[in-house]
Amino acid sequence: SIISVARDITERKAVEQELKESEEKFRLIAEQTLIGICIAQNKDLKYVNKAFGEIHGYTAEEMYEWTINDLFNNIHPDDLPQVEENRRLRETGDRSIHHYSFRIKTKSGKTKWLDVVSRFIHYNGEDAILATITDITELKEIDEKLKESKHDLDERVKELTCLYELSKLVENPVISLGDILNGTLNLIPPAFQFPDITIARITYDGKEYKHANYEETEWKLSTMVEINEKPLLIEVYFLEDKPFLKEEHDLIRDIGIRLKVTLEEKEAQNRLRESEENYRMGFESSTDGIASADMEGNFIDFNKPFLEMLGYSREELFKLNFREITPRRWHEMEDNMIISQLADGKDSGIFEKEYIRKDGTIFPVNARFWIIRDDQGDPVRMWGIVRDITESKKAEEELSSLAKFPSENPHPILRLNRNKVIYVNNSGNYLLDIEEDDEIPDIFRNEVERAFETSFIVDVDIELKDRVYSFTITPFVEQNYVNLYGMDITESKLAELKLIEINELKSEFLRRASHELKTPLISIKGYSDLILALHKDQISSEIISKLNEINRGCERLQNIINNLLKTSQLESPELKPKVQKEDLSFLIKFCVHELKSLTKARNQKLDLNIQDGQYCLFEKEEIHDVISNLLTNAIKYTPPYGKISINTEEKGDFMMISVKDNGIGFTEEQEGRIFKQFGKIERYGQGLDLGIDGTGLGLYISKRIVESHGGEIWMESEGKNKGTTFYFTIPSSK
16 A cells, blocks of 8 residues: 655745745855955854955865964964854853954055954854954054054144143243253153153253153253353253154254243343343443433423432432523523424533522532433433532632632642643642643542533542542534643541441441340340249249340340341441342231231231332332331330321332331421431320330331332421321332
């Protein structure tokens, strides 16, 4: 018999057909895609698409003969450990998707970067690995270029930051050379690619500036610039073998150039400041009056002799015009001289005119002025030098009155031209042993030449035949001769020398007395402090009070001794202040802070009306004493609940500081004494709640200090119980 079994395989056939179609679709897609695809099973390559072969530089047919090991042989040695680790994980059962990248060597020897994704699949009923690869070589190259660009940008940012910080560093107007170079050293390591191993040294003007861990190595970068004919060397070292970047070469060169520009500017500014200080010293030390005004004739600046000549205060003269101190009959002449100078550019030459003093008296002067122009050639300022010739005029009048009988005059009288004696009277003949037509005596030759050259009167003291004579040499340039008028000043000279000797003895006495007083004073205060420290709990409150009074008395005596020593020091002609540019605003605030407890104890209000950053030329310790002394006086002589104010104001090339109070004030008689030694105004027994300690030396010391700085000090008071304002000036630094 026949048994027939029939099975419906329609569904299976359909599945097989669907699977076949799916495989054909997969192959169609796989062969068309640019992504490389391979299937590996049992260490053999079971499937490789066209793109996979092309990426490796082979045909798919060639790669079908490969094993997994052949693939691994083409991987870059540096990337092989990563790929081996992935294979190890697969062998231990890791079935996760792996995504990584590595380099291969193609058939032509070219290196490519591949992005790889691998996963487990079932293939022909068994486990297999499906790997897709993408050629990312161009992306990697772009990425490397981006990294290089980012690195270049980072280096550029560091370079610009370094140069910016250097610019900020040198902007400080009072920074020293040492601070600039040390600051530059600190900016160098952060600007380099390896800051932790970067050290530097700067050598300039015989000095070295270097990092604490500085040492010379073989990995060096340096640059040199010349600053005012002096070399500046910058050396940068790596402590390890690292290459320097081109940007670092450029940076160190730029730092050198920036330092060159900065230091040359600083030196130019220092020379300018020294020039201005020398000008100010000459301006203030001149015995002639010097003044400047704008083209309208309004005063801009003037020195102390000019003020003394006219009798005005600085504040009063600032409110006046040149015409207001000149008699009307000279106005037209001066206008014509200004017009002439504007036309030909020459100074006025020396001419004679008159001025009007504050008290209304008119006096003669020799004057000379010139006009200053700006960069565009426009006139902006006038400068003038004047000399009071009142005394020489009187001498000329006396000489003229004696001209009829000069031979009978008891004083030596001569007339000289540039080479010889034109006339000599009997007294001059006897004293100098010369005749008419003789050559000019050597003792007068230099002074006569100076009188001719300057057209100014020259005074000279000469010792002749055991006597001292003062000769006045008056030039008459147009007539080409000078007149000499001599006078015996032996007695007045001796008196002057005696006064100098007495003053030196006084100063020496003050110095010695002050030092001698210091020793017992130290002992007294020392033992008093010792008793209070060791036995305070064993002695009565009354004795403690007495010991405290001893200490306060010692402190007062110490202040007196210090003032006496300061006075004797200030009287030395060799003592000059060591001026430099200082912050006046800070110093005033510092003095106010020191005395704050005193004003608080007396319930006084202290107003501070100053601007920040006001710089002047002064010795800080000296001007500190002046400000503190004026403030202390204002506090002491202003009753409780009073008001004190401090103000600053620019006055031409000077800064004016004022300390105003609403205290007890001064009478006219008292005003004339306060700036003298021991010029204290006694306030005992007047029923006022005041601090009355003091020696009367404080204002005298302040006056000497201010005048040694080229300034002035004065006071104004409307009278008793109407308050006082003390003013003083010091040179500003602009």
